[in-house]
Structures are given as C-alpha cells and as structure tokens.
Amino acid sequence: MILHFYHCPICGNIIVKVHDGGPTPVCCGSEMRPLVPKREEEYKEKHLPVVKRCDHYTFEVEVGSVPHPMTDEHHIEFICVQTENETIVRHLSPGDDPVSLFVCDSAPQAVYAFCNRHGLWMTETIEDIRCETKKKCKR
Numbered sequence: 001m002i003l004h005f006y007h008c009p010i011c012g013n014i015i016v017k018v019h020d021g022g023p024t025p026v027c028c029g030s031e032m033r034p035l036v037p038k039r040e041e042e043y044k045e046k047h048l049p050v051v052k053r054c055d056h057y058t059f060e061v062e063v064g065s066v067p068h069p070m071t072d073e074h075h076i077e078f079i080c081v082q083t084e085n086e087t088i089v090r091h092l093s094p095g096d097d098p099v100s101l102f103v104c105d106s107a108p109q110a111v112y113a114f115c116n117r118h119g120l121w122m123t124e125t126i127e128d129i130r131c132e133t134k135k136k137c138k139r
Contacts, residue, residue, distance in 0.1 A: 037122030
C-alpha cells in the first residue's frame with residue numbers, strides 16, 4: 001500500500017489517500033497538488049525521519065539527525081508512520097520536540113514528516129537500537 005499526500009495551495013489543507021481510486025482530490029474549487037516525498041535532497045539532515053526500534057512494538061521517530069527547528073515560522077506539522085496494517089499520524093506544534101513514540105502492530109514500512117517550509121520527507125530505514133526517550137506514547 002502506497003500513501004498519497006495532497007496539498008491545497010489556497011487554504012493549506014493536506015490530505016492522505018490510503019487507496020488511490022483515480023481522481024485527484026479537489027479543495028477550494030481546485031485540484032489539490034500531489035506532495036512527492038523527498039529522500040535525498042539538500043537539508044535532509046534536518047528533515048529525514050530517523051526511526052529507532054525501542055522494543056517489539058514501540059518505535060521512536062525523530063525528525064532529522066540534527067534536531068529540526070520548531071518555531072512558528074519553521075516547524076514539523078506532522079509525523080506519519082505506515083505499517084502493513086495501519087497508518088498513524090501525530091500532529092506537532094511549534095515549541096514541541098520533533099520526536100514522537102509510536103506503538104505499531106508491525107515494523108514501519110515508511111515514515112513521513114511534513115515541514116511547513118520544506119515539504120514532505122520520507123524514510124524507510126529503521127535502526128535496531130534502543131531509543132533513549134523517556135516520553136510516554138500518546139496512542
């Protein structure tokens with residue numbers, strides 16, 4: 001299953017299609033623009049999600065190998081984890097840490113992060129090392 005993300009250039013809405021049945025979504029009277037995930041572009045050290053396995057079902061996702069800014073002007077809006085059977089989205093706000101815990105039914109197949117300035121980013125790499133976070137899962 002491939003997720004498809006779309007953005008409305010007028011109001012800023014972002015939607016995720018979990019099944020692509022054909023037509024492009026419409027918002028504000030216009031077709032939405034597809035968001036193509038970046039993987040290797042400039043600024044990847046602050047935008048690519050870094051996924052660490054904490055235990056069998058828990059994964060820590062931190063945006064960037066270098067912490068991403070979380071200001072009003074420049075921040076990560078959401079992190080999205082896709083497994084074989086589920087899609088989980090965590091919304092972030094300015095001032096939050098660009099990290100979240102996810103309890104998943106299986107290992108993530110893809111992890112996305114959306115930066116309000118630099119768009120959608122994606123990784124499929126999971127590090128099999130113990131995460132250090134003390135945060136509780138919000139699931």
